[in-house]
Amino acid sequence: MSEPAPRKPIIDLEGVSLAFGPVRAVSDVWLTIASGEFFTLLGPSGCGKTSLLRILAGFETPTSGRVRLEGTDVTTTPPHLRPVNTVFQSYALFPHMTVAENAGFGLEMLGWPKQAIRERVAEVLALVGLAALGDRRPDALSGGQQQRVALGRALAPKPRVLLLDEPMSALDLKLRKEMQNELRRLHREAGITFVLVTHDQEEALALSDRVGVMKEGEIQQIATPRDIYRQPVDSYVADFIGEANLIPAGELDREGGGLVMVRPEDVSLAGKGVPVRIEGRLLELRFLGSIVEAAVATPGGTMIRARFPSAAMEEVALPPGETVGLAWPDAAERHLER
Amino acid sequence: MTQRASPLLLTSPALAVIGVFMLVPLGYGLAYSLLTASPYGGAELPLSTEGYVQILFQRDFDDSLYFSPTYLLILLRSIVLAGLTSVISAALGLPVAWFIASRPARWQGALLFVVTLPFWVNSLVRTYCWVLLLRDQGLINMALQGAGLTHEPLPLMYNDGATLVGLVYNFLPFMVLPIYAALERLDPRLIEAAHDLYATRRRAFLRIVLPLAVPGMRAGALMVFAPALGYFLVPDLLGGGRSLMIGNLIQSAFTSGRNWPFGAALSTLVTAGVLVFLVIAARRGRVEATP
Numbered sequence: 292m293s294e295p296a297p298r299k300p301i302i303d304l305e306g307v308s309l310a311f312g313p314v315r316a317v318s319d320v321w322l323t324i325a326s327g328e329f330f331t332l333l334g335p336s337g338c339g340k341t342s343l344l345r346i347l348a349g350f351e352t353p354t355s356g357r358v359r360l361e362g363t364d365v366t367t368t369p370p371h372l373r374p375v376n377t378v379f380q381s382y383a384l385f386p387h388m389t390v391a392e393n394a395g396f397g398l399e400m401l402g403w404p405k406q407a408i409r410e411r412v413a414e415v416l417a418l419v420g421l422a423a424l425g426d427r428r429p430d431a432l433s434g435g436q437q438q439r440v441a442l443g444r445a446l447a448p449k450p451r452v453l454l455l456d457e458p459m460s461a462l463d464l465k466l467r468k469e470m471q472n473e474l475r476r477l478h479r480e481a482g483i484t485f486v487l488v489t490h491d492q493e494e495a496l497a498l499s500d501r502v503g504v505m506k507e508g509e510i511q512q513i514a515t516p517r518d519i520y521r522q523p524v525d526s527y528v529a530d531f532i533g534e535a536n537l538i539p540a541g542e543l544d545r546e547g548g549g550l551v552m553v554r555p556e557d558v559s560l561a562g563k564g565v566p567v568r569i570e571g572r573l574l575e576l577r578f579l580g581s582i583v584e585a586a587v588a589t590p591g592g593t594m595i596r597a598r599f600p601s602a603a604m605e606e607v608a609l610p611p612g613e614t615v616g617l618a619w620p621d622a623a624e625r626h627l628e629r
Numbered sequence: 630m631t632q633r634a635s636p637l638l639l640t641s642p643a644l645a646v647i648g649v650f651m652l653v654p655l656g657y658g659l660a661y662s663l664l665t666a667s668p669y670g671g672a673e674l675p676l677s678t679e680g681y682v683q684i685l686f687q688r689d690f691d692d693s694l695y696f697s698p699t700y701l702l703i704l705l706r707s708i709v710l711a712g713l714t715s716v717i718s719a720a721l722g723l724p725v726a727w728f729i730a731s732r733p734a735r736w737q738g739a740l741l742f743v744v745t746l747p748f749w750v751n752s753l754v755r756t757y758c759w760v761l762l763l764r765d766q767g768l769i770n771m772a773l774q775g776a777g778l779t780h781e782p783l784p785l786m787y788n789d790g791a792t793l794v795g796l797v798y799n800f801l802p803f804m805v806l807p808i809y810a811a812l813e814r815l816d817p818r819l820i821e822a823a824h825d826l827y828a829t830r831r832r833a834f835l836r837i838v839l840p841l842a843v844p845g846m847r848a849g850a851l852m853v854f855a856p857a858l859g860y861f862l863v864p865d866l867l868g869g870g871r872s873l874m875i876g877n878l879i880q881s882a883f884t885s886g887r888n889w890p891f892g893a894a895l896s897t898l899v900t901a902g903v904l905v906f907l908v909i910a911a912r913r914g915r916v917e918a919t920p
């Protein structure tokens with residue numbers, strides 16, 4: 292299920308598959324990415340994210356299907372003829388060139404005049420905050436700085452699309468948050484299409500206009516972060532994005548089977564006058580400062596987590612083992628077939 | 630419980646090997662170069678610098694010295710031929726090493742074995758094979774005449790060209806191996822990154838692969854130049870009397886020439902020259918490694 296793309300499409304994947312011998316790394320992907328969009332491919336390690344990105348860059352030719360870039364079929368176009376640049380997971384900076392030479396490499400290959408290269412490199416290095424380090428070699432830079440060089444190098448030729456393969460995975464947490472803000476800023480300022488690959492759902496939700504959740508080579512769902520979170524199409528997506536309570540419909544006396552998904556922050560202990568959805572035994576009540584987390588086991592053996600403001604807890608002080616009622620609003624639940 | 634061995638004890642095997650196999654022979658060479666030649670070979674006291682003097686000068690009948698460039702020219706030819714051998718080996722070794730390094734991992738071992746295969750055959754036999762190829766009635770001349778391209782044998786043997794071919798053939802593996810070692814460490818993503826940044830295959834090779842192969846080529850050049858400089862088998866068989874190298878001079882000084890101090894002086898000179906060359910190369914390598 293895919294949403295209509297909001298703006299002019301720049302990338303069209305039409306039934307793209309890629310097999311490595313018996314391994315189907317990418318399988319029948321249909322995807323349209325709009326010009327200027329920040330699109331993220333999200334999924335666990337080995338689900339085919341990098342393979343899909345490499346198809347976009349031109350490093351792999353799909354086994355079947357077609358790739359269009361601004362309407363032109365580029366399925367078999369080699370990487371050096373695509374107006375697309377990549378930020379590699381390992382950065383892949385040229386070790387024998389300075390930061391400025393790295394950043395200017397693409398322009399040089401495109402045949403820009405020397406003076407224009409110098410100006411653009413200065414501009415790009417300023418953009419990624421490395422204006423003072425143009426003469427350094429990559430091995431004299433920190434991980435975060437190398438990351439910025441990789442970004443600057445890929446942005447310098449003003450590509451139509453920037454591909455980023457887990458650009459933050461080698462950075463520590465603090466730096467990662469910083470780079471996420473940087474990426475949003477760069478996306479805004481450069482005004483080009485970003486396709487990001489990550490296994491970090493928080494990152495995907497925080498940065499993207501739309502997210503494609505992948506599983507074993509297939510795209511399970513394509514939607515805005517909000518819709519992915521609120522309306523996951525199946526238990527895989529629900530579970531992968533944030534935390535989800537997946538309750539068999541039978542336990543809630545619903546018809547038709549399947550699962551009912553409720554996010555922990557929507558579940559509360561039923562107070563007076565609130566209809567109880569399901570009862571269970573309180574396993575644990577954890578006080579986490581501003582919020583309280585409760586774990587409840589239903590008679591059917593499902594574990595339900597609830598998370599609510601600690602202010603709501605003042606009146607109810609419950610010992611573990613007690614039977615409690617759980618409540619949530621209608622709008623918070625979603626019925627999943629599988 | 631472990632007992633701490635002293636550093637001296639730990640390094641003593643290495644020191645012994647270096648001492649016995651390197652320093653002792655070098656010391657002998659140096660000592661012999663400073664003695665007087667015995668009439669029937671060997672050397673004897675008193676001490677003399679005659680061996681070194683003979684490299685540049687000859688003695689007239691009246692015992693006066695006059696400058697003679699004969700040996701100097703041979704020394705010069707040796708340096709030029711060994712240098713050309715390094716350059717040609719590098720030019721040939723780079724594509725070979727690149728070919729091997731870009732094969733799938735399981736093929737690389739086999740291909741490297743093929744490169745080193747000639748080492749398993751005696752150098753004399755291998756060089757003699759070139760004689761069979763290059764001589765007047767050799768395979769190449771017979772084939773050329775058979776095809777009607779030439780009417781008389783081309784003079785392929787007994788010149789500097791033949792010596793050069795033989796040297797390159799003998800020392801090429803010493804160039805391929807270090808270049809391969811440099812290229813094998815090259816992250817394939819770098820080449821992908823170059824393509825991604827609009828480089829064609831040729832430009833990716835020139836701008837990424839070639840510069841990163843240079844340290845390997847430099848190491849290979851040392852490993853080819855040093856032994857090629859003193860090699861005597863190839864110039865002997867393929868160069869004949871017309872393309873003498875310093876190795877032939879040393880060999881004949883110790884055998885038919887019965888002038889051991891002269892041979893030892895030449896050997897010492899070559900060794901010292903190579904050492905200076907190595908030190909300079911090592912210095913340059915270190916300077917470039919620390920930008």
Ligand SMILES: Nc1ncnc2c1ncn2[C@@H]1O[C@H](COP(=O)(O)OP(=O)(O)O)[C@@H](O)[C@H]1O
Nearest residue numbers: 311314315316335336337338339340341342343
């Ligand atoms: N060059 C290759 N040869 C064989 N299998 C590959 C190759 N590249 C990727 N794969 C396989 O394809 C699947 C998807 O890999 P990848 O796209 O790297 O996943 P991700 O980036 O999501 O971790 C994995 O099972 C991986 O082992």
Ligand SMILES: [Mg+2]
Nearest residue numbers: 337340341457
């Ligand atoms: Mg990956």
